[in-house]
Amino acid sequence: MDKPVSPAAGKARIAAAPFFSDRAVGIACALLAVSIWGGWIVSTRHAVHGHLPPQTVGWLRFVVPALVLAPAWWRVGFYPRRALVPFLFSFLGAGAIFFLVVGNAMRFVPAADVGPLLPGTMPLIVAAISVLFLRERLGWLRGAGFACIALGVLTLGGRGILFPEDGAWRGHLLLVTGAAMWAGNTIAFRRTGMRPTELVGLIGLWSIIILTPTGLPGVIHAVSDGYGREVLLQLVMQGLLSGVVALVAFIMAIERLGPSRAAAFTGLVPALAALIAVPVLGEHPDMPALIGVAATGIGVALASGAFSPASKAG
Template sequence: MSNCPTPAAAGATAEGAVSDRLIGIGCALLAISIWGAWIVSTRHAVHGHLTPATVGWLRFVVPATVLAPAWFRIGFWPRRESVWPFLACFLGAGGIFFLVVANAMRFVPAADVGPLLPGTMPLIVALISVLFLKEWLGIGRAIGFGFIALGVVTLGGRGVLFPEDGAWRGHLLLLCGAAMWAAYTLAFRRTGMRATETVGMIGLWSTIILTPAGLPGVIDAVSAGYGREVLIQLFVQGLLSGVVALVAFGIAIEKLGSSRAAAFTGLVPALAALIAVPVLGEHPDTAAMIGVVATGFGVALASGAFNRGC
Protein backbone atom coordinates (compact mmCIF):
# COMPACT_ATOMS: atom_id res chain seq x y z
CA MET A 1 0.00 0.00 0.00
CA SER A 2 1.40 3.40 -0.97
CA ASN A 3 2.38 5.84 1.79
CA CYS A 4 2.21 8.81 -0.58
CA PRO A 5 -0.35 11.44 0.39
CA THR A 6 -3.39 11.86 -1.83
CA PRO A 7 -3.62 15.05 -3.94
CA ALA A 8 -6.21 16.42 -1.53
CA ALA A 9 -3.99 15.70 1.49
CA ALA A 10 -0.97 17.17 -0.26
CA GLY A 11 -2.97 20.28 -1.12
CA ALA A 12 -4.13 20.64 2.47
CA THR A 13 -0.56 20.25 3.71
CA ALA A 14 0.73 22.88 1.27
CA GLU A 15 -2.10 25.23 2.23
CA GLY A 16 -1.28 24.74 5.90
CA ALA A 17 2.40 25.47 5.25
CA VAL A 18 1.54 28.68 3.41
CA SER A 19 -0.80 29.71 6.24
CA ASP A 20 1.91 29.04 8.84
CA ARG A 21 4.43 31.05 6.84
CA LEU A 22 2.08 34.01 6.47
CA ILE A 23 1.31 33.95 10.19
CA GLY A 24 5.03 33.75 10.96
CA ILE A 25 5.89 36.62 8.60
CA GLY A 26 3.11 38.79 10.03
CA CYS A 27 4.23 38.14 13.60
CA ALA A 28 7.88 38.80 12.71
CA LEU A 29 7.03 42.12 11.03
CA LEU A 30 4.94 43.15 14.04
CA ALA A 31 7.81 42.34 16.42
CA ILE A 32 10.50 44.18 14.48
CA SER A 33 8.26 47.24 14.07
CA ILE A 34 7.90 47.44 17.84
CA TRP A 35 11.63 46.86 18.41
CA GLY A 36 12.52 49.72 16.09
CA ALA A 37 10.58 52.06 18.39
CA TRP A 38 11.88 50.25 21.49
CA ILE A 39 15.50 51.09 20.68
CA VAL A 40 14.71 54.79 20.46
CA SER A 41 12.46 54.71 23.54
CA THR A 42 15.06 52.92 25.67
CA ARG A 43 17.89 55.24 24.69
CA HIS A 44 15.69 58.27 25.43
CA ALA A 45 14.77 56.82 28.84
CA VAL A 46 18.31 55.98 30.01
CA HIS A 47 19.48 59.46 28.95
CA GLY A 48 16.58 61.03 30.80
CA HIS A 49 15.30 60.63 34.33
CA LEU A 50 15.20 56.83 34.61
CA THR A 51 18.04 54.40 35.33
CA PRO A 52 18.50 51.20 33.29
CA ALA A 53 17.30 49.12 36.26
CA THR A 54 14.16 51.28 36.57
CA VAL A 55 13.37 51.01 32.86
CA GLY A 56 14.04 47.27 33.06
CA TRP A 57 11.61 46.84 35.95
CA LEU A 58 8.91 48.66 33.96
CA ARG A 59 9.79 46.46 31.00
CA PHE A 60 9.22 43.13 32.79
CA VAL A 61 6.56 43.80 35.42
CA VAL A 62 3.89 44.08 32.73
CA PRO A 63 4.45 40.66 31.07
CA ALA A 64 4.87 39.08 34.50
CA THR A 65 1.42 40.41 35.44
CA VAL A 66 -0.46 40.18 32.13
CA LEU A 67 0.79 36.66 31.37
CA ALA A 68 0.40 35.38 34.93
CA PRO A 69 -2.42 32.95 33.92
CA ALA A 70 -0.03 31.38 31.38
CA TRP A 71 3.03 30.86 33.59
CA PHE A 72 0.89 30.00 36.64
CA ARG A 73 -0.22 26.80 34.86
CA ILE A 74 3.39 25.63 35.00
CA GLY A 75 4.37 27.11 38.34
CA PHE A 76 7.21 29.35 39.39
CA TRP A 77 9.82 27.19 37.65
CA PRO A 78 9.76 25.12 34.44
CA ARG A 79 9.74 21.34 34.38
CA ARG A 80 13.05 19.48 34.62
CA GLU A 81 13.41 18.87 30.88
CA SER A 82 12.83 22.58 30.17
CA VAL A 83 15.19 24.06 32.77
CA TRP A 84 18.34 24.51 30.66
CA PRO A 85 16.56 25.84 27.57
CA PHE A 86 14.58 28.22 29.80
CA LEU A 87 17.77 29.46 31.49
CA ALA A 88 19.22 30.20 28.04
CA CYS A 89 16.01 32.10 27.17
CA PHE A 90 16.13 34.01 30.45
CA LEU A 91 19.77 34.97 29.92
CA GLY A 92 19.09 35.99 26.33
CA ALA A 93 15.89 38.02 26.76
CA GLY A 94 15.46 38.69 30.48
CA GLY A 95 16.60 41.27 32.99
CA ILE A 96 20.34 40.66 32.58
CA PHE A 97 20.08 41.08 28.80
CA PHE A 98 18.13 44.31 29.26
CA LEU A 99 20.72 45.80 31.63
CA VAL A 100 23.53 44.98 29.20
CA VAL A 101 21.73 46.61 26.27
CA ALA A 102 20.37 49.60 28.21
CA ASN A 103 23.83 50.44 29.56
CA ALA A 104 25.25 50.13 26.05
CA MET A 105 22.77 52.76 24.87
CA ARG A 106 24.33 55.27 27.25
CA PHE A 107 27.46 55.31 25.06
CA VAL A 108 26.17 54.98 21.47
CA PRO A 109 23.56 56.67 19.25
CA ALA A 110 20.40 54.80 18.30
CA ALA A 111 21.68 54.31 14.73
CA ASP A 112 24.50 52.09 16.06
CA VAL A 113 22.22 49.89 18.16
CA GLY A 114 20.29 48.34 15.28
CA PRO A 115 23.24 47.00 13.24
CA LEU A 116 25.16 45.74 16.27
CA LEU A 117 22.27 44.17 18.21
CA PRO A 118 19.50 42.77 15.94
CA GLY A 119 21.90 43.04 13.00
CA THR A 120 24.58 40.65 14.24
CA MET A 121 22.26 38.33 16.18
CA PRO A 122 21.30 36.19 13.14
CA LEU A 123 25.00 35.90 12.23
CA ILE A 124 25.70 34.43 15.65
CA VAL A 125 22.72 32.10 15.29
CA ALA A 126 24.07 30.89 11.95
CA LEU A 127 27.61 30.42 13.30
CA ILE A 128 26.35 28.33 16.22
CA SER A 129 24.26 26.28 13.80
CA VAL A 130 27.36 25.59 11.67
CA LEU A 131 29.75 24.81 14.51
CA PHE A 132 27.47 22.79 16.76
CA LEU A 133 24.45 21.75 14.69
CA LYS A 134 26.50 20.93 11.56
CA GLU A 135 24.34 23.03 9.25
CA TRP A 136 25.78 23.52 5.75
CA LEU A 137 26.01 27.05 4.37
CA GLY A 138 25.50 27.97 0.74
CA ILE A 139 27.35 30.67 -1.20
CA GLY A 140 24.57 33.22 -0.66
CA ARG A 141 24.69 32.89 3.12
CA ALA A 142 28.49 33.11 3.14
CA ILE A 143 28.29 36.34 1.14
CA GLY A 144 25.75 37.59 3.68
CA PHE A 145 28.27 37.01 6.46
CA GLY A 146 30.69 39.24 4.58
CA PHE A 147 28.17 42.07 4.41
CA ILE A 148 27.39 41.72 8.11
CA ALA A 149 31.10 41.81 8.94
CA LEU A 150 31.42 44.98 6.85
CA GLY A 151 28.60 46.62 8.78
CA VAL A 152 30.01 45.64 12.17
CA VAL A 153 33.54 46.82 11.30
CA THR A 154 32.20 50.09 9.88
CA LEU A 155 30.36 50.86 13.11
CA GLY A 156 32.62 49.23 15.68
CA GLY A 157 35.77 50.53 14.04
CA ARG A 158 34.94 54.08 15.08
CA GLY A 159 35.08 53.10 18.73
CA VAL A 160 38.41 51.31 18.23
CA LEU A 161 40.03 54.15 16.28
CA PHE A 162 38.61 56.94 18.44
CA PRO A 163 38.25 55.49 21.95
CA GLU A 164 37.94 58.90 23.57
CA ASP A 165 34.28 59.16 22.57
CA GLY A 166 33.45 56.09 24.66
CA ALA A 167 31.47 54.42 21.89
CA TRP A 168 33.65 51.29 21.94
CA ARG A 169 32.20 50.36 25.34
CA GLY A 170 28.68 50.50 23.95
CA HIS A 171 29.70 48.50 20.87
CA LEU A 172 31.17 45.70 22.99
CA LEU A 173 28.10 45.58 25.21
CA LEU A 174 25.82 45.45 22.17
CA LEU A 175 27.77 42.54 20.66
CA CYS A 176 27.50 40.77 24.01
CA GLY A 177 23.76 41.42 23.96
CA ALA A 178 23.52 40.03 20.42
CA ALA A 179 25.16 36.78 21.58
CA MET A 180 22.70 36.56 24.49
CA TRP A 181 19.73 37.17 22.18
CA ALA A 182 21.03 34.46 19.83
CA ALA A 183 20.94 32.00 22.73
CA TYR A 184 17.30 32.95 23.33
CA THR A 185 16.41 32.45 19.67
CA LEU A 186 18.04 29.01 19.48
CA ALA A 187 16.69 27.79 22.82
CA PHE A 188 13.11 29.06 22.51
CA ARG A 189 11.55 26.06 20.77
CA ARG A 190 13.56 23.64 22.93
CA THR A 191 11.76 24.74 26.09
CA GLY A 192 8.66 22.82 25.01
CA MET A 193 6.59 25.70 26.42
CA ARG A 194 4.14 28.03 24.71
CA ALA A 195 5.26 31.53 23.78
CA THR A 196 3.05 33.10 26.45
CA GLU A 197 4.39 30.72 29.12
CA THR A 198 8.04 31.36 28.30
CA VAL A 199 7.66 35.15 28.01
CA GLY A 200 5.56 35.32 31.18
CA MET A 201 8.05 33.33 33.23
CA ILE A 202 10.97 35.40 31.92
CA GLY A 203 9.03 38.49 32.99
CA LEU A 204 8.38 37.02 36.43
CA TRP A 205 12.00 36.23 37.28
CA SER A 206 13.30 39.41 35.68
CA THR A 207 10.93 41.46 37.82
CA ILE A 208 12.09 39.63 40.93
CA ILE A 209 15.80 40.31 40.33
CA LEU A 210 15.26 43.92 39.23
CA THR A 211 12.85 44.95 42.02
CA PRO A 212 15.50 45.95 44.64
CA ALA A 213 17.04 48.55 42.29
CA GLY A 214 14.19 49.20 39.86
CA LEU A 215 11.13 49.77 42.04
CA PRO A 216 12.72 52.53 44.19
CA GLY A 217 13.68 54.29 40.94
CA VAL A 218 10.04 54.20 39.80
CA ILE A 219 8.87 55.65 43.12
CA ASP A 220 11.51 58.40 42.97
CA ALA A 221 10.59 59.27 39.38
CA VAL A 222 6.88 59.55 40.17
CA SER A 223 7.63 61.62 43.29
CA ALA A 224 9.78 63.98 41.22
CA GLY A 225 6.93 64.62 38.78
CA TYR A 226 7.93 62.23 35.99
CA GLY A 227 4.83 60.06 36.24
CA ARG A 228 3.94 60.65 32.57
CA GLU A 229 7.34 59.34 31.48
CA VAL A 230 6.84 56.27 33.67
CA LEU A 231 3.46 55.59 32.05
CA ILE A 232 4.93 55.93 28.56
CA GLN A 233 7.66 53.43 29.41
CA LEU A 234 5.11 51.05 30.90
CA PHE A 235 3.24 51.09 27.61
CA VAL A 236 6.21 50.95 25.21
CA GLN A 237 8.55 48.78 27.27
CA GLY A 238 6.08 46.66 29.19
CA LEU A 239 3.07 46.10 26.96
CA LEU A 240 4.42 46.53 23.43
CA SER A 241 7.98 45.24 23.74
CA GLY A 242 7.56 43.03 26.79
CA VAL A 243 4.35 41.25 25.78
CA VAL A 244 3.28 41.87 22.18
CA ALA A 245 6.72 41.80 20.49
CA LEU A 246 8.15 38.86 22.42
CA VAL A 247 5.04 36.72 22.02
CA ALA A 248 4.85 37.64 18.32
CA PHE A 249 8.52 36.80 17.79
CA GLY A 250 8.03 33.52 19.64
CA ILE A 251 5.19 32.61 17.28
CA ALA A 252 7.40 33.59 14.33
CA ILE A 253 10.11 31.21 15.58
CA GLU A 254 7.54 28.43 15.94
CA LYS A 255 6.12 28.99 12.43
CA LEU A 256 9.29 29.87 10.48
CA GLY A 257 12.18 28.37 12.43
CA SER A 258 15.02 30.18 14.19
CA SER A 259 17.03 31.31 11.14
CA ARG A 260 14.12 32.64 9.11
CA ALA A 261 12.59 34.46 12.06
CA ALA A 262 15.97 35.95 12.93
CA ALA A 263 16.37 37.23 9.34
CA PHE A 264 13.58 39.77 9.86
CA THR A 265 15.55 41.52 12.60
CA GLY A 266 17.75 42.89 9.82
CA LEU A 267 14.99 45.43 9.20
CA VAL A 268 15.26 46.85 12.73
CA PRO A 269 18.40 49.01 12.12
CA ALA A 270 16.74 51.01 9.37
CA LEU A 271 13.60 51.48 11.43
CA ALA A 272 15.53 52.63 14.51
CA ALA A 273 17.66 55.05 12.49
CA LEU A 274 14.60 56.56 10.81
CA ILE A 275 12.66 56.93 14.07
CA ALA A 276 15.68 58.49 15.80
CA VAL A 277 15.78 61.41 13.33
CA PRO A 278 12.51 63.11 14.41
CA VAL A 279 12.41 61.77 17.99
CA LEU A 280 16.03 62.19 19.14
CA GLY A 281 17.37 64.56 16.49
CA GLU A 282 20.08 62.03 15.60
CA HIS A 283 21.14 62.13 11.95
CA PRO A 284 23.17 59.02 11.02
CA ASP A 285 26.59 59.80 9.53
CA THR A 286 28.10 58.06 6.51
CA ALA A 287 29.60 55.22 8.55
CA ALA A 288 26.29 54.54 10.28
CA MET A 289 24.42 54.49 6.98
CA ILE A 290 26.92 52.05 5.46
CA GLY A 291 26.54 49.88 8.55
CA VAL A 292 22.75 49.94 8.35
CA VAL A 293 22.65 49.01 4.65
CA ALA A 294 25.42 46.40 4.73
CA THR A 295 24.21 44.69 7.89
CA GLY A 296 20.56 44.66 6.87
CA PHE A 297 21.32 43.15 3.45
CA GLY A 298 23.84 40.73 4.93
CA VAL A 299 21.43 39.49 7.59
CA ALA A 300 18.81 38.75 4.94
CA LEU A 301 21.30 36.71 2.90
CA ALA A 302 22.98 34.93 5.81
CA SER A 303 19.71 33.90 7.38
CA GLY A 304 18.27 32.53 4.14
CA ALA A 305 15.49 35.10 3.76
CA PHE A 306 15.85 35.02 -0.03
CA ASN A 307 15.75 31.22 -0.28
CA ARG A 308 12.65 29.45 -1.46
CA GLY A 309 11.14 26.55 0.35
CA CYS A 310 10.73 25.75 4.01
Protein backbone atom coordinates in the same frame (compact mmCIF):
# COMPACT_ATOMS: atom_id res chain seq x y z
CA MET B 1 -11.93 23.08 -19.53
CA ASP B 2 -9.78 22.62 -16.42
CA LYS B 3 -7.40 19.69 -16.39
CA PRO B 4 -8.01 17.09 -13.66
CA VAL B 5 -5.60 17.23 -10.75
CA SER B 6 -3.84 13.99 -9.93
CA PRO B 7 -4.13 12.62 -6.37
CA ALA B 8 -0.40 13.12 -5.82
CA ALA B 9 -0.55 16.76 -6.90
CA GLY B 10 -3.58 17.35 -4.71
CA LYS B 11 -1.80 15.94 -1.67
CA ALA B 12 1.25 18.07 -2.44
CA ARG B 13 -0.88 21.22 -2.56
CA ILE B 14 -2.57 20.34 0.74
CA ALA B 15 0.81 19.68 2.36
CA ALA B 16 2.33 22.86 0.96
CA ALA B 17 -0.48 25.19 2.01
CA PRO B 18 0.13 25.03 5.80
CA PHE B 19 3.87 25.52 5.25
CA PHE B 20 3.44 28.70 3.22
CA SER B 21 0.79 29.88 5.67
CA ASP B 22 3.17 29.28 8.57
CA ARG B 23 5.95 31.10 6.71
CA ALA B 24 3.72 34.11 6.02
CA VAL B 25 2.61 34.29 9.66
CA GLY B 26 6.22 33.90 10.80
CA ILE B 27 7.43 36.71 8.55
CA ALA B 28 4.60 38.98 9.73
CA CYS B 29 5.42 38.25 13.38
CA ALA B 30 9.12 38.88 12.82
CA LEU B 31 8.45 42.21 11.09
CA LEU B 32 6.14 43.30 13.91
CA ALA B 33 8.78 42.44 16.52
CA VAL B 34 11.65 44.24 14.79
CA SER B 35 9.49 47.34 14.18
CA ILE B 36 8.84 47.60 17.91
CA TRP B 37 12.50 46.97 18.74
CA GLY B 38 13.57 49.78 16.45
CA GLY B 39 11.51 52.16 18.57
CA TRP B 40 12.69 50.44 21.75
CA ILE B 41 16.33 51.34 21.06
CA VAL B 42 15.53 55.03 20.75
CA SER B 43 13.18 54.93 23.75
CA THR B 44 15.67 53.16 26.01
CA ARG B 45 18.56 55.39 24.99
CA HIS B 46 16.42 58.45 25.79
CA ALA B 47 15.33 57.02 29.15
CA VAL B 48 18.74 55.98 30.52
CA HIS B 49 20.15 59.39 29.57
CA GLY B 50 17.24 61.13 31.22
CA HIS B 51 15.67 60.53 34.59
CA LEU B 52 15.34 56.73 34.66
CA PRO B 53 18.30 54.42 35.45
CA PRO B 54 18.56 51.05 33.62
CA GLN B 55 17.16 49.00 36.51
CA THR B 56 14.09 51.25 36.68
CA VAL B 57 13.49 51.03 32.93
CA GLY B 58 13.95 47.27 33.21
CA TRP B 59 11.33 47.06 35.96
CA LEU B 60 8.86 48.93 33.74
CA ARG B 61 9.61 46.53 30.90
CA PHE B 62 8.99 43.30 32.81
CA VAL B 63 6.20 44.21 35.22
CA VAL B 64 3.60 44.21 32.42
CA PRO B 65 4.34 40.71 31.02
CA ALA B 66 4.65 39.33 34.56
CA LEU B 67 1.12 40.56 35.38
CA VAL B 68 -0.65 40.28 32.02
CA LEU B 69 0.67 36.78 31.33
CA ALA B 70 0.24 35.51 34.91
CA PRO B 71 -2.42 32.94 33.87
CA ALA B 72 0.04 31.51 31.35
CA TRP B 73 3.05 31.16 33.66
CA TRP B 74 0.83 30.00 36.53
CA ARG B 75 0.07 26.83 34.53
CA VAL B 76 3.80 26.13 34.32
CA GLY B 77 4.69 27.06 37.89
CA PHE B 78 7.56 29.17 39.12
CA TYR B 79 9.98 27.21 36.94
CA PRO B 80 9.58 24.54 34.24
CA ARG B 81 9.89 21.00 35.58
CA ARG B 82 11.42 19.89 32.31
CA ALA B 83 13.97 21.60 30.08
CA LEU B 84 15.20 23.82 32.92
CA VAL B 85 18.57 24.44 31.25
CA PRO B 86 17.04 25.77 27.98
CA PHE B 87 14.76 27.99 30.08
CA LEU B 88 17.78 29.41 31.92
CA PHE B 89 19.40 30.25 28.58
CA SER B 90 16.18 31.96 27.48
CA PHE B 91 15.99 33.90 30.73
CA LEU B 92 19.63 34.94 30.51
CA GLY B 93 19.12 36.14 26.93
CA ALA B 94 15.77 37.91 27.28
CA GLY B 95 15.29 38.76 30.95
CA ALA B 96 16.56 41.15 33.59
CA ILE B 97 20.26 40.36 33.21
CA PHE B 98 20.13 40.95 29.46
CA PHE B 99 18.32 44.25 29.97
CA LEU B 100 20.83 45.48 32.55
CA VAL B 101 23.72 44.66 30.21
CA VAL B 102 22.13 46.50 27.29
CA GLY B 103 20.73 49.37 29.38
CA ASN B 104 24.14 50.12 30.84
CA ALA B 105 25.72 49.88 27.39
CA MET B 106 23.44 52.67 26.19
CA ARG B 107 24.92 54.98 28.81
CA PHE B 108 28.25 54.88 26.94
CA VAL B 109 27.30 54.85 23.25
CA PRO B 110 24.95 56.82 20.95
CA ALA B 111 21.80 55.23 19.58
CA ALA B 112 23.43 54.87 16.15
CA ASP B 113 25.86 52.29 17.56
CA VAL B 114 23.21 50.20 19.31
CA GLY B 115 21.39 48.87 16.26
CA PRO B 116 24.43 47.48 14.43
CA LEU B 117 26.11 46.00 17.49
CA LEU B 118 23.07 44.47 19.24
CA PRO B 119 20.33 43.23 16.87
CA GLY B 120 22.69 43.58 13.92
CA THR B 121 25.24 41.03 15.17
CA MET B 122 22.71 38.67 16.74
CA PRO B 123 21.63 36.90 13.51
CA LEU B 124 25.28 36.34 12.63
CA ILE B 125 25.88 34.66 16.00
CA VAL B 126 22.76 32.51 15.61
CA ALA B 127 23.80 31.49 12.11
CA ALA B 128 27.30 30.55 13.28
CA ILE B 129 25.92 28.45 16.16
CA SER B 130 23.35 26.80 13.87
CA VAL B 131 26.02 25.83 11.37
CA LEU B 132 28.74 24.77 13.82
CA PHE B 133 26.70 22.99 16.48
CA LEU B 134 23.25 22.26 15.03
CA ARG B 135 24.54 21.12 11.61
CA GLU B 136 22.25 23.48 9.74
CA ARG B 137 22.96 24.06 6.06
CA LEU B 138 22.37 27.65 5.01
CA GLY B 139 22.65 27.36 1.26
CA TRP B 140 24.39 29.95 -0.89
CA LEU B 141 21.48 32.41 -1.00
CA ARG B 142 21.10 32.55 2.78
CA GLY B 143 24.88 32.60 3.21
CA ALA B 144 25.04 35.62 0.90
CA GLY B 145 22.28 37.22 2.97
CA PHE B 146 24.24 36.87 6.19
CA ALA B 147 27.29 38.29 4.42
CA CYS B 148 25.22 41.34 3.45
CA ILE B 149 24.04 41.72 7.04
CA ALA B 150 27.66 41.59 8.19
CA LEU B 151 28.55 44.30 5.66
CA GLY B 152 25.67 46.44 6.90
CA VAL B 153 26.74 45.97 10.53
CA LEU B 154 30.33 46.95 9.76
CA THR B 155 29.25 49.96 7.72
CA LEU B 156 26.78 51.24 10.32
CA GLY B 157 28.91 50.56 13.37
CA GLY B 158 32.43 50.81 12.02
CA ARG B 159 32.93 54.46 12.82
CA GLY B 160 31.94 54.02 16.44
CA ILE B 161 34.31 51.08 16.78
CA LEU B 162 37.32 52.60 14.98
CA PHE B 163 36.91 56.08 16.45
CA PRO B 164 35.22 55.57 19.83
CA GLU B 165 34.42 58.41 22.14
CA ASP B 166 35.77 58.29 25.67
CA GLY B 167 34.47 55.14 27.30
CA ALA B 168 32.49 54.03 24.25
CA TRP B 169 34.44 50.78 24.06
CA ARG B 170 32.66 49.69 27.24
CA GLY B 171 29.31 50.13 25.57
CA HIS B 172 30.46 48.27 22.45
CA LEU B 173 31.68 45.32 24.53
CA LEU B 174 28.41 45.20 26.49
CA LEU B 175 26.33 45.36 23.30
CA VAL B 176 28.15 42.45 21.68
CA THR B 177 27.75 40.52 24.94
CA GLY B 178 24.03 41.28 24.86
CA ALA B 179 23.82 40.09 21.24
CA ALA B 180 25.38 36.76 22.23
CA MET B 181 22.93 36.43 25.14
CA TRP B 182 19.93 37.12 22.88
CA ALA B 183 21.25 34.59 20.35
CA GLY B 184 21.25 31.97 23.10
CA ASN B 185 17.61 32.75 23.82
CA THR B 186 16.71 32.47 20.13
CA ILE B 187 18.20 28.99 19.87
CA ALA B 188 17.06 27.75 23.31
CA PHE B 189 13.37 28.66 23.04
CA ARG B 190 12.25 25.69 20.94
CA ARG B 191 14.00 23.35 23.38
CA THR B 192 12.02 24.64 26.36
CA GLY B 193 8.81 23.04 25.08
CA MET B 194 6.88 26.08 26.36
CA ARG B 195 4.32 28.25 24.63
CA PRO B 196 5.39 31.82 23.82
CA THR B 197 3.05 33.34 26.41
CA GLU B 198 4.28 30.92 29.09
CA LEU B 199 7.94 31.64 28.43
CA VAL B 200 7.55 35.43 28.20
CA GLY B 201 5.42 35.52 31.34
CA LEU B 202 7.84 33.39 33.36
CA ILE B 203 10.80 35.47 32.19
CA GLY B 204 8.88 38.58 33.29
CA LEU B 205 8.13 37.08 36.71
CA TRP B 206 11.75 36.27 37.55
CA SER B 207 12.95 39.57 36.09
CA ILE B 208 10.60 41.45 38.43
CA ILE B 209 11.83 39.42 41.39
CA ILE B 210 15.40 40.45 40.55
CA LEU B 211 14.72 44.10 39.66
CA THR B 212 12.12 45.17 42.24
CA PRO B 213 14.57 46.02 45.10
CA THR B 214 16.39 48.60 42.95
CA GLY B 215 13.94 49.32 40.12
CA LEU B 216 10.71 50.06 41.93
CA PRO B 217 12.19 52.83 44.14
CA GLY B 218 13.37 54.55 40.95
CA VAL B 219 9.81 54.52 39.59
CA ILE B 220 8.48 56.03 42.82
CA HIS B 221 11.13 58.77 42.84
CA ALA B 222 10.53 59.62 39.16
CA VAL B 223 6.78 59.99 39.69
CA SER B 224 7.23 62.07 42.85
CA ASP B 225 9.69 64.33 40.98
CA GLY B 226 7.11 65.09 38.29
CA TYR B 227 8.18 62.63 35.58
CA GLY B 228 5.01 60.56 35.68
CA ARG B 229 4.33 61.06 31.96
CA GLU B 230 7.75 59.70 31.03
CA VAL B 231 7.18 56.72 33.32
CA LEU B 232 3.83 56.05 31.63
CA LEU B 233 5.33 56.28 28.14
CA GLN B 234 8.11 53.87 29.10
CA LEU B 235 5.57 51.53 30.67
CA VAL B 236 3.70 51.33 27.35
CA MET B 237 6.82 51.11 25.16
CA GLN B 238 8.88 48.86 27.40
CA GLY B 239 6.25 46.82 29.17
CA LEU B 240 3.40 46.37 26.73
CA LEU B 241 4.95 46.70 23.26
CA SER B 242 8.51 45.47 23.79
CA GLY B 243 7.93 43.27 26.84
CA VAL B 244 4.82 41.44 25.60
CA VAL B 245 3.87 42.08 21.98
CA ALA B 246 7.37 41.98 20.45
CA LEU B 247 8.62 39.02 22.49
CA VAL B 248 5.55 36.88 21.84
CA ALA B 249 5.61 37.81 18.14
CA PHE B 250 9.31 36.96 17.81
CA ILE B 251 8.93 33.62 19.58
CA MET B 252 6.02 32.82 17.24
CA ALA B 253 8.35 33.68 14.35
CA ILE B 254 10.95 31.26 15.73
CA GLU B 255 8.27 28.53 15.90
CA ARG B 256 7.31 29.01 12.25
CA LEU B 257 10.59 29.99 10.60
CA GLY B 258 13.27 28.38 12.73
CA PRO B 259 15.89 30.22 14.80
CA SER B 260 18.30 31.40 12.10
CA ARG B 261 15.58 32.61 9.71
CA ALA B 262 13.76 34.45 12.49
CA ALA B 263 17.02 35.92 13.75
CA ALA B 264 17.81 37.23 10.27
CA PHE B 265 14.95 39.73 10.54
CA THR B 266 16.65 41.47 13.46
CA GLY B 267 19.13 42.77 10.91
CA LEU B 268 16.40 45.28 9.99
CA VAL B 269 16.46 46.87 13.44
CA PRO B 270 19.50 49.13 12.81
CA ALA B 271 17.77 50.65 9.79
CA LEU B 272 14.49 51.12 11.66
CA ALA B 273 16.25 52.64 14.66
CA ALA B 274 18.11 55.04 12.38
CA LEU B 275 14.86 56.14 10.75
CA ILE B 276 13.05 56.61 14.07
CA ALA B 277 16.01 58.54 15.49
CA VAL B 278 15.60 61.25 12.82
CA PRO B 279 12.40 62.80 14.22
CA VAL B 280 12.90 61.72 17.86
CA LEU B 281 16.61 62.37 18.48
CA GLY B 282 17.40 64.65 15.54
CA GLU B 283 20.00 62.23 14.12
CA HIS B 284 20.19 62.21 10.32
CA PRO B 285 21.87 59.24 8.59
CA ASP B 286 24.81 60.04 6.32
CA MET B 287 25.99 58.09 3.26
CA PRO B 288 27.72 55.24 5.19
CA ALA B 289 24.54 54.81 7.21
CA LEU B 290 22.41 54.66 4.07
CA ILE B 291 24.75 52.06 2.53
CA GLY B 292 24.56 50.02 5.71
CA VAL B 293 20.77 50.22 5.77
CA ALA B 294 20.53 49.01 2.17
CA ALA B 295 22.99 46.13 2.71
CA THR B 296 21.18 45.04 5.86
CA GLY B 297 17.78 45.10 4.18
CA ILE B 298 18.99 42.99 1.24
CA GLY B 299 20.71 40.61 3.66
CA VAL B 300 17.56 40.08 5.71
CA ALA B 301 15.51 39.31 2.59
CA LEU B 302 18.02 36.63 1.53
CA ALA B 303 18.88 35.19 4.95
CA SER B 304 15.24 34.87 6.02
CA GLY B 305 14.70 32.23 3.34
CA ALA B 306 12.06 34.27 1.52
CA PHE B 307 13.71 33.39 -1.82
CA SER B 308 14.80 29.90 -0.85
CA PRO B 309 12.85 26.65 -1.25
CA ALA B 310 14.53 25.23 1.85
CA SER B 311 12.45 23.60 4.54
CA LYS B 312 11.16 25.50 7.47
CA ALA B 313 13.26 23.74 10.03
CA GLY B 314 16.33 25.82 9.49
